[in-house]
Amino acid sequence: MTDNTPHLKVNPALLKRRNAAEKRFRFYGLAAVMTAVLVLCLLLTSIISKGYTAFQQTYILVDIRLDAETIDPKGTKRVEDLAAASYRGLLRSALREQFPGVEGRKAKRALYGIVASGAEFDVRDAVLNNPKLVGTTATIAVKSSDDVDSFYKGYIPRDVPESNRKVKDRELVWLDTLSADDRIVKQFNVDFFTHGDSREPEEAGILGAVIGSLYTLAITLALCFPIGVLTAIYLEEFAPTNKWTDLIEVNINNLAAVPSIVFGLLGLAIFLNFMGLPRSAPIVGGMVLALMTLPTIIIASRAALKAVPPSIREAALGIGASRMQTVFHHVLPLAMPGILTGTILGMAQALGETAPLLMIGMVAFIADIPGSMSDAATVLPVQIYLWADSPERGFVEKTSAAIMILLAFLVVMNAIAVILRKRFERRW
Amino acid sequence: MEQLALFFALLFLTVLGFILGKGRAVALSGHSDQPLHSRLPYYGLYTALWCGLPSLIIMAGWMIFEPQIAEMLVASQLRDSNASITPDQLSLYINDVVNLASGGILSREPDAALLSAADNYSLFRQISYFAMAVVAIAFSLLALFTSLKKINPALRARNQVEKVVSIIMMISSLIAILTTVGIVFSLIFETLRFFDKVPFFDFLFGTHWSPQTALRSDQVGGSGSFGAIPLFAGTMLITFICMVVAIPVGLLSAIYMSEYAGKKFRAFAKPVLEVLAGIPTVVYGFFAALTVAPFFRESGTLLGLSVSSESALAAGMVMGIMIIPFISSLSDDVMNSVPQSLRDASYAMGATKSETITKVIIPAALPGIVGAVLLAMSRAIGETMIVVMAAGLAANLTANPLEAVTTVTVQIVTLLVGDQEFDSAKTLAAFALGLLLFVVTLVMNVVALRVVRKYREKYD
Numbered sequence: 015m016t017d018n019t020p021h022l023k024v025n026p027a028l029l030k031r032r033n034a035a036e037k038r039f040r041f042y043g044l045a046a047v048m049t050a051v052l053v054l055c056l057l058l059t060s061i062i063s064k065g066y067t068a069f070q071q072t073y074i075l076v077d078i079r080l081d082a083e084t085i086d087p088k089g090t091k092r093v094e095d096l097a098a099a100s101y102r103g104l105l106r107s108a109l110r111e112q113f114p115g116v117e118g119r120k121a122k123r124a125l126y127g128i129v130a131s132g133a134e135f136d137v138r139d140a141v142l143n144n145p146k147l148v149g150t151t152a153t154i155a156v157k158s159s160d161d162v163d164s165f166y167k168g169y170i171p172r173d174v175p176e177s178n179r180k181v182k183d184r185e186l187v188w189l190d191t192l193s194a195d196d197r198i199v200k201q202f203n204v205d206f207f208t209h210g211d212s213r214e215p216e217e218a219g220i221l222g223a224v225i226g227s228l229y230t231l232a233i234t235l236a237l238c239f240p241i242g243v244l245t246a247i248y249l250e251e252f253a254p255t256n257k258w259t260d261l262i263e264v265n266i267n268n269l270a271a272v273p274s275i276v277f278g279l280l281g282l283a284i285f286l287n288f289m290g291l292p293r294s295a296p297i298v299g300g301m302v303l304a305l306m307t308l309p310t311i312i313i314a315s316r317a318a319l320k321a322v323p324p325s326i327r328e329a330a331l332g333i334g335a336s337r338m339q340t341v342f343h344h345v346l347p348l349a350m351p352g353i354l355t356g357t358i359l360g361m362a363q364a365l366g367e368t369a370p371l372l373m374i375g376m377v378a379f380i381a382d383i384p385g386s387m388s389d390a391a392t393v394l395p396v397q398i399y400l401w402a403d404s405p406e407r408g409f410v411e412k413t414s415a416a417i418m419i420l421l422a423f424l425v426v427m428n429a430i431a432v433i434l435r436k437r438f439e440r441r442w
Numbered sequence: 443m444e445q446l447a448l449f450f451a452l453l454f455l456t457v458l459g460f461i462l463g464k465g466r467a468v469a470l471s472g473h474s475d476q477p478l479h480s481r482l483p484y485y486g487l488y489t490a491l492w493c494g495l496p497s498l499i500i501m502a503g504w505m506i507f508e509p510q511i512a513e514m515l516v517a518s519q520l521r522d523s524n525a526s527i528t529p530d531q532l533s534l535y536i537n538d539v540v541n542l543a544s545g546g547i548l549s550r551e552p553d554a555a556l557l558s559a560a561d562n563y564s565l566f567r568q569i570s571y572f573a574m575a576v577v578a579i580a581f582s583l584l585a586l587f588t589s590l591k592k593i594n595p596a597l598r599a600r601n602q603v604e605k606v607v608s609i610i611m612m613i614s615s616l617i618a619i620l621t622t623v624g625i626v627f628s629l630i631f632e633t634l635r636f637f638d639k640v641p642f643f644d645f646l647f648g649t650h651w652s653p654q655t656a657l658r659s660d661q662v663g664g665s666g667s668f669g670a671i672p673l674f675a676g677t678m679l680i681t682f683i684c685m686v687v688a689i690p691v692g693l694l695s696a697i698y699m700s701e702y703a704g705k706k707f708r709a710f711a712k713p714v715l716e717v718l719a720g721i722p723t724v725v726y727g728f729f730a731a732l733t734v735a736p737f738f739r740e741s742g743t744l745l746g747l748s749v750s751s752e753s754a755l756a757a758g759m760v761m762g763i764m765i766i767p768f769i770s771s772l773s774d775d776v777m778n779s780v781p782q783s784l785r786d787a788s789y790a791m792g793a794t795k796s797e798t799i800t801k802v803i804i805p806a807a808l809p810g811i812v813g814a815v816l817l818a819m820s821r822a823i824g825e826t827m828i829v830v831m832a833a834g835l836a837a838n839l840t841a842n843p844l845e846a847v848t849t850v851t852v853q854i855v856t857l858l859v860g861d862q863e864f865d866s867a868k869t870l871a872a873f874a875l876g877l878l879l880f881v882v883t884l885v886m887n888v889v890a891l892r893v894v895r896k897y898r899e900k901y902d
Binding site: 047240249271275417 | 506509510600604607608610611612614615616617618619621622624625628629631632690691692693694695697698699701702703711714715717718720721722723724725726727728729731732733763766767770794795796797799800817820821823824825826827830831851854855858859872873876879880883884887888891
C-alpha cells in the first residue's frame, strides 16, 4: 500500500517570516486607522483650544461720573433722550481721572485705546437699563479693546520686546494698575451671539451669518426636497427603462461629483447675469445650493424607495389602488424616514459649503443682520473664511469659535439623521 | 415682498379651491343617484390645481421677463433722446436708473433726466406689478368657477389629477438635465468670449500667468497674460501630495476595517472616518492655514529648509486628510463585494490573511479601487476652500512641494471675488478655467463610474 497524499513540508524559518509579515501588515492597517483618528483629534483640539476663549470677553470696570448736565440737560429722563446723549466724552474723562498722570495727545489716545471703540455703548446700555444712575458716579464694565482682550487671554506675551508687542509698556503699566484694583473682569461674551459682523474683533458676532445660513438653507430645502423626492419617485416607480431615463440617471450621478465651485459659476452666469437676481442674496445662494444638493437627495430617496419591498406595492395594486395611489399612499410613507435622513445629510452638506457662495458675492462685508431672503447676507462658512482672512489677532479666536458653532449645528443635524434612521428604519 | 403677498393670495385661493371642490363633491355624493367616479379629495385637488398652477406659472413668467422689458423701455427712451450713446454707457445708465428706483448706490450725481427716467421706470414696475396681480388673481378665480362647474359624478377627477402630478414629476426629473445643460452652456458661452480676447493655445500652453489687465488704456504694465500651465502644474502637485497621503492611509484603513477589525473597533472607527468626511472644507482650510502650514514652516526652519508659509505641502496634506474617508469608504465597499469563496480558496491553500489580501482580494478588487482613487482625485482637483485658504496666489511653475503654488480653483475664486466688469478678459478667464475643471472632472468621473459598474457586474 502506497501513501499518495503529498506531505506538507513546513519550513519553520519561512513560516516565521510569513507570520511576521502578517503581523506587520496588520499593524500598518491599524496605524492607518489610528492616523485618521489622531488627525481628527488634532483638528478638534486645535480649534477648540484656539476658540474657547472667544466665548469670554475682557471688561474694564470704570468709575464714570454720569453727569446729568451732559446726558440729560433738560431732565426729561426719556429713553430717547438718554439714548441720544454722547457717552464718549464721559468715558474718556473717567479714564483720564483714573490715570491723572497721562499728558499729551498721543498718550491720551493710547489710554482711550484700551477700551473698545464701541465701549461708549456699554455705558449707554447701563444708563438705559437703570436711568437712576444719571447724576451719580457708577462703576460700569466697559468692553476692552481686542488687544487688551488678547493680552489677558495670553495671546500677547509680556516678555516679547516692546517693538514686537501690540500692547506697549505704557499700556502694560495702566493694565497692571487696573488689575491690582480688580478692575479687569472676564464675562461671558453675549455680543458674539447677538451682533452681526464688524471690522472690530471685539464687536463682531455671528448672528448675521447664522440668520443668513438659515434663510439660505430654507430656500435650499424648499426647492430641493420636493424636486428631489418627485424626481426619485419618477425614476424609481414610473419611468420606463429607455435611453432617456438612462441619460437622466448618468447625469445625476455625474452632477453629484461636479466640483461645487462649478455650481457657483453656473449661479453667477445664469442667476445673476442672465436672470438679474440680486447679488449676495440668500435666495440666490439657496438656489445654487439646491442644485448642488439635488443629486444627494435624489440618490438617497431612490435608495429608500428601493428598500420598500414589492409586496407592499402588489398588495395596494391588488385591492384596486392606482399606481399613483400605491406610491403616494403606501410606498412613500414607508420610505419617508430614509428620504428624510438623506435630506438632512444633504442639508448638512449645504450648510458647510463655501466655494459656490463666494462666486455669487456672498463674501461681501455685511454688518447688518439680514431681514429678508433678498437682503445681502453672508453664511456661517463664508463668515469663517472672511474672519480667517482678517489680520487682527482677535479674529483668530472668533474664527475658531464660529467653526465650533458650525460644527455644533452639523453635529445636531447628523444626530437627528442618526436618530431618525435608528427609530424608524424598518428591516423587511 | 409684494410678490410674496401675491404668492400667498394665490396659495389662499388654491386652498379655497380645494375646500370648495371637495365640498361640491360631498354635496353631489349626497343627492345624486350616480356614484362619483373618484374619491372625494380628488375633486378638491382638481379644483385646487386649476386655481393654483396656471396663475403661479403666469406669475413666475412675468417675474422673469418683466425686469428685462422694463430695462428695454428705459433703453429705448434713452436712445430716442441721445442717439450717440455707446452700449457700455447705456448699460451703466440703465444700472443707475434701476439703482435710483430701488434705492441702491449710484455711479453719478442724479440729474433731471436720470430722475425722470427712474420715475418712469418705477412707475412701469408698479403698473406691471398691479397688472400681474390682477391677471393672476382673475385667472385663478375664473379657473375656480369653471372647474367647480365641471364637477359632476362622471368627471374623472383622479385621472386628471394624476396626469398633472406625473407631468410635474417628469419636469422635476428634467431639472437635473437642465442643470447640466446650464453649466455646459454658461461655461462654453463665456469661454468662447474669452478665446475671442486670448488665443486658445496661449491659454492652454502658455507658461506665464498674471491676469492683471490694465484698468485704463493708458496704464503701464499689467497687460495680462493667461498661460495656464503653472496653474495645471500647481493643481497636479497639490493633488499628487494629497493622493500620496490619502491612498495609503485610506486603503490600509479600509483593509483593516473590512478584514481585521472586530465589531467593537469598527463601531468606534467608522464614525470617526464619517466625521472626518463631514467636516466642512472651510474648516480644513483654516486648519491648514493656521496650524499645519506654520508647523511645517517652523520645522523647516529647524532643519534649515526654507518652507513657504503657503507651501503646497501643507495644503496637499490637509486635502489628503479630507480625502481619506472618501477612499476608505469606497474601497471598503469594493472589497466587501469580493466573494467570500475567493477568500476561502486562498485560506484553504494555506495563505495567511495578509497574503490573501495582497495577492487575492486586492487584485480582484483592483478595478474598483482604481475607480475609487479616480473619484477621489477628481474631488481633490475640484476642491476649493483648502487651497484658497492655504495655497498661494502667485503662479509659480515649480515641482518643489515646499514652495507656494496656485491652483485652478484658487484662480477662479480670486478672479471672480470682488467687483469687476463682467466682460473683461480677467473674469472670462475664470469661466475658461471652470470649463476646463468641469471637463476634466467629468471625464474622470465617467471613467470611474464605468469602471466601478463593470467591476460590480463581474461579481454580482
